[in-house]
Amino acid sequence: MKSLFKLLSIIIIIIASNSYSLAAEKSEYLKTDWSFKGLFGKFDRASLQRGYQVYTEVCASCHSMKYLSYRNLAEPGGPEFSEVQAKAIAASFEVTDGPNSDGEMFTRPGKLSDKFVMPYDNVKAAQAANGGAYPPDMSVLVKARGGGVDYIYSLLQGYEEAPSNVSLDDGVYYNKYMYGNKIRMAAPLSDGLVEYGDGTNATVEQMSKDVTTFLMWSAEPHLEARHQMGFKAIVYLIILTVLVYFSMKKIWSRVESEV
Amino acid sequence: MSEHDYRPKSKVGQWFNDRLPLLTLANHLTDYPTPKNLNYWWTFGGILTFCLITQIVTGLTLAMHYIAHADMAFESVEHIMRDVNYGWLIRYIHANGASMFFLAVYIHIFRSLFYGSYKSPREIIWILGIIIYLLMMAAAFMGYVLPWGQMSFWGATVITNLFSAIPLVGEGIVTWLWGGYSVDNPTLTRFFTLHYLIPFLILGLVVLHIWALHVPGNNNPVGIDIKKPSKDTVPFHPYIVIKDGFALLMFMIVFAFFVFYAPNILGHADNYIEANPMVTPAHIVPEWYLLPFYAILRSVPDKLLGVVAMLSAILILAVLPWLDTSKIRSAVFRPLYKQFYWILVADVLILGYVGAMPAEGLYLLIARVATAYYFLHFLVILPVLGFKEKTLPVPLSITEPVLGGSPNLAAARNKESKIE
Numbered sequence: 273m274k275s276l277f278k279l280l281s282i283i284i285i286i287i288a289s290n291s292y293s294l295a296a297e298k299s300e301y302l303k304t305d306w307s308f309k310g311l312f313g314k315f316d317r318a319s320l321q322r323g324y325q326v327y328t329e330v331c332a333s334c335h336s337m338k339y340l341s342y343r344n345l346a347e348p349g350g351p352e353f354s355e356v357q358a359k360a361i362a363a364s365f366e367v368t369d370g371p372n373s374d375g376e377m378f379t380r381p382g383k384l385s386d387k388f389v390m391p392y393d394n395v396k397a398a399q400a401a402n403g404g405a406y407p408p409d410m411s412v413l414v415k416a417r418g419g420g421v422d423y424i425y426s427l428l429q430g431y432e433e434a435p436s437n438v439s440l441d442d443g444v445y446y447n448k449y450m451y452g453n454k455i456r457m458a459a460p461l462s463d464g465l466v467e468y469g470d471g472t473n474a475t476v477e478q479m480s481k482d483v484t485t486f487l488m489w490s491a492e493p494h495l496e497a498r499h500q501m502g503f504k505a506i507v508y509l510i511i512l513t514v515l516v517y518f519s520m521k522k523i524w525s526r527v528e529s530e531v
Numbered sequence: 532m533s534e535h536d537y538r539p540k541s542k543v544g545q546w547f548n549d550r551l552p553l554l555t556l557a558n559h560l561t562d563y564p565t566p567k568n569l570n571y572w573w574t575f576g577g578i579l580t581f582c583l584i585t586q587i588v589t590g591l592t593l594a595m596h597y598i599a600h601a602d603m604a605f606e607s608v609e610h611i612m613r614d615v616n617y618g619w620l621i622r623y624i625h626a627n628g629a630s631m632f633f634l635a636v637y638i639h640i641f642r643s644l645f646y647g648s649y650k651s652p653r654e655i656i657w658i659l660g661i662i663i664y665l666l667m668m669a670a671a672f673m674g675y676v677l678p679w680g681q682m683s684f685w686g687a688t689v690i691t692n693l694f695s696a697i698p699l700v701g702e703g704i705v706t707w708l709w710g711g712y713s714v715d716n717p718t719l720t721r722f723f724t725l726h727y728l729i730p731f732l733i734l735g736l737v738v739l740h741i742w743a744l745h746v747p748g749n750n751n752p753v754g755i756d757i758k759k760p761s762k763d764t765v766p767f768h769p770y771i772v773i774k775d776g777f778a779l780l781m782f783m784i785v786f787a788f789f790v791f792y793a794p795n796i797l798g799h800a801d802n803y804i805e806a807n808p809m810v811t812p813a814h815i816v817p818e819w820y821l822l823p824f825y826a827i828l829r830s831v832p833d834k835l836l837g838v839v840a841m842l843s844a845i846l847i848l849a850v851l852p853w854l855d856t857s858k859i860r861s862a863v864f865r866p867l868y869k870q871f872y873w874i875l876v877a878d879v880l881i882l883g884y885v886g887a888m889p890a891e892g893l894y895l896l897i898a899r900v901a902t903a904y905y906f907l908h909f910l911v912i913l914p915v916l917g918f919k920e921k922t923l924p925v926p927l928s929i930t931e932p933v934l935g936g937s938p939n940l941a942a943a944r945n946k947e948s949k950i951e
Contacts, residue, residue, distance in 0.1 A: 311792070339606070339609045339610075339613060344613075408804075411609065412609065412803045415795055415800065415803040416800055416801070416803035416804045417800055418800045420800075451813075491803075492619075493612075493613055494612075494613075494619045497619075498619065498620070498623075498791055498794075499791065499792070501620070501791065502787065502788075502790070502791020502792055503791075505787050505791065506784060506787050506788065506791070509780055509783055509784045509787060510784065512780055513777065513780040513781060513784065516773065516776055516777045516780055517777055519773060520773045520774055520776075520777050523769050523770060523773050524770065524773075524774075527567055527765055527770070
């Protein structure tokens with residue numbers, strides 16, 4: 273048993289030192305309480321719906337979200353719009369389809385099975401419209417950045433006047449959380465930019481939180497299912513481990529040796 | 532009961548067993564006499580078997596949905612994460628399973644180093660283990676390429692480029708490995724093929740590894756030869772089975788924690804950016820389990836010599852049974868070796884740490900000292916120690932120290948005399 277404790281303590285130290293270094297890295301970012309963190313973390317449904325609104329009204333004009341479909345908006349564990357709402361959202365987009373029997377491409381209103389409509393036809397077009405910088409696809413963006421949600425949340429609020437010793441080219445902005453502090457995206461949010469249907473005050477901070485929550489969901493659509501299953505799995509394993517431990521003690525009591 | 536005179540009870544069993552002695556094998560595996568003083572460090576063999584099977588089962592499932600094409604691989608992984616039923620679970624088990632596999636294999640290897648399990652008559656078990664470890668690294672490296680993220684692409688570029696250090700034919704070999712003039716679709720498809728193949732090679736080698744183990748039997752914390760079966764041994768079933776099972780469950784709790792609550796903590800964020808040959812990431816780092824060797828590679832200023840050093844660092848393990856000149860197996864009775872052992876553990880951890888840091892300034896200096904020490908340990912300290920070290924008296928049987936309450940008999944006796 274002694275060596276077992278040694279082993280466990282080594283593992284715990286490794287995990288703890290890991291999370292410590294990660295925590296140290298994150299501490300420079302702005303903090304907020306994310307509802308989806310922790311053992312039972314769940315998304316804030318209203319925040320996800322508001323986040324979708326910010327995405328679609330602000331971000332989507334430049335950033336694609338190519339791995340999501342409109343049907344995802346009505347699926348459990350997400351913003352959980354009603355199917356009618358999701359259908360209406362999908363129908364508000366023009367989707368190019370075809371070719372039809374005449375060999376022609378045509379446009380039609382979006383359906384639940386359609387992927388999110390892309391703002392640009394291709395990467396080159398996106399770059400041409402954005403001064404050479406490609407606005408990254410947002411589907412898995414929070415997982416593709418070291419600081420995760422805290423980084424995105426901070427970045428959206430990190431626009432400042434450049435210090436006097438930093439010179440910025442045309443179309444480049446100063447952001448204190450951006451790697452190298454220079455970013456091609458102009459400050460996307462300003463107070464009251466969107467009008468929330470539920471009456472929430474649309475401050476930059478609020479919109480940043482909502483849209484980042486939405487991005488977390490888009491990157492991890494099954495996060496809630498994962499947390500729920502994880503808790504059950506670990507409780508099950510612990511109970512089984514205890515039972516097996518006592519069975520082991522019983523079996524080994526037949527030989528004069530300690531386990 | 533000796534396995535040779537085993538006869539199944541039923542007529543059908545006898546008929547079958549005379550033609551294919553599977554039942555004799557099963558009987559051997561359940562009755563297999565195991566030293567009764569094995570501690571929990573010995574449970575990692577079973578844990579590793581579990582890891583291998585988990586990787587194969589989840590890997591097969593992923594392969595049903597994954598598309599090995601440079602334009603579709605990243606998207607197909609997202610398809611698995613989003614639309615395949617429990618695809619996220621299977622992929623996170625597979626990705627974190629690789630890390631768990633290496634965690635277990637490092638504990639398993641360092642257990643061998645501590646208790647001298649590589650020494651005669653177990654050299655073949657040890658060498659088979661080193662080959663398995665090499666194949667594991669190859670499989671893990673190629674598996675990391677498959678999602679076709681930025682780290683996949685650039686990791687593949689860096690590692691395959693190492694072969695260009697070989698004089699004259701190096702460049703040709705790299706082109707041959709890539710199947711073109713850069714890492715591209717042909718590289719991805721061949722890596723996928725090999726990634727699928729290697730686990731089955733490992734499985735075959737694991738069978739040989741266990742077969743070779745069952746000839747001399749397990750080493751044990753005291754490191755002495757024991758008579759089997761005797762009062763020093765217990766049958767594998769149920770004693771070792773239940774103990775391995777208990778340890779496996781503890782291991783699975785840690786495993787589950789990573790899968791369900793920190794599935795991406797061991798990976799690199801850049802691998803969620805689709806591969807782009809035009810954009811090089813700021814720091815290209817391998818997965819954590821390869822970092823010590825990466826540090827050794829970068830600590831040598833010359834590319835060819837760096838590759839040689841990295842390969843030697845692994846291959847030197849294969850000749851370890853002959854580098855260690857001490858006749859005593861267990862570090863319990865080797866007071867000096869025990870200290871050098873822990874220095875080596877620290878050295879490898881330091882190498883892992885600097886491997887993750889940029890190769891410059893103090894980090895580079897530390898990496899060089901640690902690399903030099905790594906080779907010093909195997910090439911100088913171990914051979915010399917076998918002749919110079921004054922070892923402690925070794926007990927004649929396991930029962931003796933077990934009854935004394937501690938594997939270290941001398942320590943146990945000292946305690947007793949103090950009490951008196």
